[in-house]
Amino acid sequence: QSALTQPPSASGSPGQSVTISCTGTSSDVGAYNYVSWYQQHPGKVPKLIIYEVSQRPSGVPGRFSGSKSGNTASLTVSGLQAEDEANYYCSSSAVNYKLIFGGGTKLTVL
């Protein structure tokens, strides 16, 4: 089972918005509303920022939002801040209760 496809890198200036895509298939992203997004700073443990496509855990700023269309999920970070610079990973439920991750996107705040 191949990883979900994410762009290797993304960037934006402070205050701007950036969107990171996560493309799967009709057997994972397209089939389930169980897409999650994680933020990972270097050397740190990943942190959940979006679950079930668009839900934000308590404590996660409203600048982070998620959506899905067909086989592609997206994470949008609005009002970029310096501390948003990190690696972002998507994950999706897949057939037979499996789970699959994306390859990760390195977000740079210019």
Added chain:
Amino acid sequence: QVQLVQSGAEVKKPGASVKVSCKASGYTFTGHYIYWVRQAPGQGIEWMGWINTNDGDTNYAQKFQGWVTMTRDTSISTAYMELKRLTSDDTAMYFCARVGVVGSRAFDVWGQGTMVTVSS
């Protein structure tokens, strides 16, 4: 507070096995699935499998079937992941994580990670 505490770093020789523990506290252990993932140095996150901490049911990624075993001991709120026949490709940080919202497949609490190094 809710936390998962993993066992310490391991150095293993090729062909050996490693068993990593993940002790839960601050919540009802049997109320949340535990997932295991790994991350090789500088690489992405790879899902390995999950265990239903209530009944012990497991589900492994196809890649790991036959050489990973996940178990739990509810009496001490601890989950385990054992990986056999290690090779250098298994050098990675191994994480356990809890699914927060039931059924969401989303990990709201993570262990601190256990570095496993495979080297002759």
